[in-house]
Amino acid sequence: MTGLSQSYLALLLAALRDADDRPIIIVTTDESQAQQLSDDLTFFIGESEIKKESAAPSLLQKRVFYLPSVSSSPYSEISPDKVAVMRRQAVLYALGRSDSPPIVVLAAESLRRKVLAPALFQEHCHSY
Numbered sequence: 100m101t102g103l104s105q106s107y108l109a110l111l112l113a114a115l116r117d118a119d120d121r122p123i124i125i126v127t128t129d130e131s132q133a134q135q136l137s138d139d140l141t142f143f144i145g146e147s148e149i150k151k152e153s154a155a156p157s158l159l160q161k162r163v164f165y166l167p168s169v170s171s172s173p174y175s176e177i178s179p180d181k182v183a184v185m186r187r188q189a190v191l192y193a194l195g196r197s198d199s200p201p202i203v204v205l206a207a208e209s210l211r212r213k214v215l216a217p218a219l220f221q222e223h224c225h226s227y
Contacts, residue, residue: 105132109139112202116144116162122200130168130206137165137204144202163202164190168209187212195221 116123127133140163167186169179187209194201195217214220 105135106139109136110143113140113143116202120200123202125202125204126210127204127206130208133204133206133209134165134167137163140202140204161193161197161201162199163204164194166190166203166205166209168206169212170208187214191217191220192224195224 112123112125125133125136127136144162146161146163167183169183169187190203191214194203215223
C-alpha cells in the first residue's frame with residue numbers, strides 16, 4: 100500500500116490482523132521505516148501492555164517482529180554487527196516457536212541475507 104501515513108498504515112494493518120488471523124509479512128523500503136512501522140504496530144496491537152505487565156516479556160509472547168538487516172556483505176572483510184545478527188537469530192527462533200500467526204516487518208535489504216531452513220535452524224537452537 101502506498102500513500103498512507105506511517106501510523107495510519109500501522110492502524111490499518113492491525114485491523115487487518117484482527118479480521119484475519121494469518122501471518123503478515125511487511126516489506127519496507129528502508130531500515131528506519133521498518134523499525135518505525137514495527138513500533139507503531141506494537142502500539143496498535145497492544146503489545147506495549149504486555150511489556151508493562153512483566154519486566155522481561157518473552158520473545159515468544161510477541162506478535163509483531165522486526166527483522167533487522169545485516170548491513171555487511173558476507174564476502175566483505177568487515178564483520179557484521181553482532182547485535183543485529185543476534186536480533187535476527189532471536190526473531191527467527193521466536194518465529195519457529197510462536198503459537199500465534201506473526202506480523203513480520205523488515206526492510207527489503209533483509210531479504211538478501213540467506214537463512215537456514217526452519218527445521219535445521221530450530222534443531223540447532225537450545226533453550227536454557
